[in-house]
Amino acid sequence: MHRPRPCLYRAPVPERNRTSRVSPLPLTALSSEHASEREAIPGFREVPRTGVIYVVTEATKRGYTSLDPEWVNLGQGMPETGAFPGGPPRVDSITIHPADLEYAPVGGIIALREAVAEFYNRRYRKGMPSQYTAENVAIAGGGRAALTRVAAALGQVNLGHFLPDYTAYEELLDVFRMFTSIPILREPETGYEFNASDLRREILGRGLSAVLASNPANPTGKVISGDALAGWVETSRDLECALILDEFYAHYVWNGDAPVSAARYVEDVNRDPVILLDGLTKNWRYPGWRVAWVVGPRSVIDAVSSAGSFLDGGGSRPLQRAAIPLLDADYADREAKVIQEVFRKKRDIMVSRLRGMGVRFETDPEGTFYVWGSVADLPAPLDTGMGFFQAALDAQVITVPGEFFDVNPGKRRTARGSRFRSHVRFSFGPSEAAISRGLDRLEALASPAAEPERRRPAQK
Numbered sequence: 001m002h003r004p005r006p007c008l009y010r011a012p013v014p015e016r017n018r019t020s021r022v023s024p025l026p027l028t029a030l031s032s033e034h035a036s037e038r039e040a041i042p043g044f045r046e047v048p049r050t051g052v053i054y055v056v057t058e059a060t061k062r063g064y065t066s067l068d069p070e071w072v073n074l075g076q077g078m079p080e081t082g083a084f085p086g087g088p089p090r091v092d093s094i095t096i097h098p099a100d101l102e103y104a105p106v107g108g109i110i111a112l113r114e115a116v117a118e119f120y121n122r123r124y125r126k127g128m129p130s131q132y133t134a135e136n137v138a139i140a141g142g143g144r145a146a147l148t149r150v151a152a153a154l155g156q157v158n159l160g161h162f163l164p165d166y167t168a169y170e171e172l173l174d175v176f177r178m179f180t181s182i183p184i185l186r187e188p189e190t191g192y193e194f195n196a197s198d199l200r201r202e203i204l205g206r207g208l209s210a211v212l213a214s215n216p217a218n219p220t221g222k223v224i225s226g227d228a229l230a231g232w233v234e235t236s237r238d239l240e241c242a243l244i245l246d247e248f249y250a251h252y253v254w255n256g257d258a259p260v261s262a263a264r265y266v267e268d269v270n271r272d273p274v275i276l277l278d279g280l281t282k283n284w285r286y287p288g289w290r291v292a293w294v295v296g297p298r299s300v301i302d303a304v305s306s307a308g309s310f311l312d313g314g315g316s317r318p319l320q321r322a323a324i325p326l327l328d329a330d331y332a333d334r335e336a337k338v339i340q341e342v343f344r345k346k347r348d349i350m351v352s353r354l355r356g357m358g359v360r361f362e363t364d365p366e367g368t369f370y371v372w373g374s375v376a377d378l379p380a381p382l383d384t385g386m387g388f389f390q391a392a393l394d395a396q397v398i399t400v401p402g403e404f405f406d407v408n409p410g411k412r413r414t415a416r417g418s419r420f421r422s423h424v425r426f427s428f429g430p431s432e433a434a435i436s437r438g439l440d441r442l443e444a445l446a447s448p449a450a451e452p453e454r455r456r457p458a459q460k
């Protein structure tokens with residue numbers, strides 16, 4: 001007979017629901033509000049969902065569906081996917097060849113690997129003696145599959161990762177138990193700056209053999225580019241510390257340095273320990289295709305491809321073939337350009353309207369399609385990320401509380417509060433019209449004239 005036991009849903013728990021002592025349970029597992037009644041099955045653990053999935057689950061409980069035009073999803077990690085005036089045509093059909101019915105090679109089809117290598121050489125490495133080839137590229141079924149392969153290929157080392165960063169890193173950095181993940185702080189007070197000498201100090205002081213970072217960074221929008229990025233690459237080369245850069249937002253750069261990639265500063269493609277990840281998800285706005293790649297020294301690519309042989313077996317063959325023309329110089333550059341135009345406008349609208357509402361920014365977003373701000377100056381209960389999130393849900397707007405990005409692999413940190421409990425991530429991935437509608441509602445919520453009951457307490 002089944003004895004139903006609550007399945008502890010390991011979404012991050014709002015500060016106010018946390019116990020003050022260290023609990024024997026994972027800290028993110030404690031909220032009965034988030035627990036669903038499920039039978040515990042021996043041998044299995046509860047696998048947490050990432051913060052973005054959590055917020056969508058909470059919204060769904062209140063009636064959200066992605067097709068409901070009444071809702072505005074400013075939590076979404078996805079760019080709008082339609083055609084833009086002046087942009088290249090969108091692909092809306094693909095042909096499946098008889099050969100596509102077979103497996104793709106685990107490392108990806110050779111023609112796409114060549115196209116990716118050529119894309120990096122053309123865009124970032126013109127005239128440099130060392131050039132990428134297909135041997136330097138592995139294809140995977142989406143960004144997280146690519147990241148998982150890289151993580152599975154790491155040895156018994158200390159891996160540095162940054163706080164805050166992309167929520168999916170939390171489980172990713174724990175699940176393989178081979179390497180030890182060491183958090184490195186990026187400070188709101190310095191606008192999340194992190195220069196090459198900061199990196200050098202962390203690598204030496206913490207005995208790091210690898211560092212993982214998103215650049216442009218999710219959620220802060222901070223971009224390391226130009227000389228600063230050259231300094232990071234040089235430091236990684238000098239100290240023989242692998243630099244794993246997640247460049248999924250390389251086209252979304254607002255500081256004048258677009259597009260950004262550390263590929264520009266690699267000297268020897270097979271010796272410099274620089275590993276880059278990108279794909280069609282954001283920079284080409286085809287998240288549903290699940291086509292991504294890892295670019296790096298061929299020995300790393302061999303290991304990453306081997307990891308794919310037991311983890312996922314390789315990406316979709318027809319979509320890999322369909323991806324080849326998208327890496328064409330003209331297509332990719334036109335897409336990057338139109339992204340710059342359309343998203344910069346949305347960014348400017350969002351930054352200025354949120355600022356008008358009293359949201360504070362330590363740094364204006366230099367990249368990505370996120371705005372990361374502190375709501376600490378807003379009236380309660382809008383003055384915490386969780387309070388803001390709950391109140392915005394009542395207005396049918398989805399946001400993401402900042403504490404979800406305070407990634408905590410293995411839940412090894414204790415119950416102390418997150419540095420980002422007053423932060424919120426707002427996405428300008430949706431269309432301009434949707435963003436404007438969402439901002440109208442958030443303005444109404446935050447306006448001094450709003451009735452206090454419209455801002456009901458974060459959790460009842």
Ligand SMILES: Cc1ncc(COP(=O)(O)O)c(C=O)c1O
Pocket residue numbers: 077142143144145166214218246248279281287290292
């Ligand atoms: C920094 C970063 N890297 C990688 C990804 C993963 O993309 P995918 O949806 O292809 O797994 C995301 C998606 O949100 C991201 O924000």
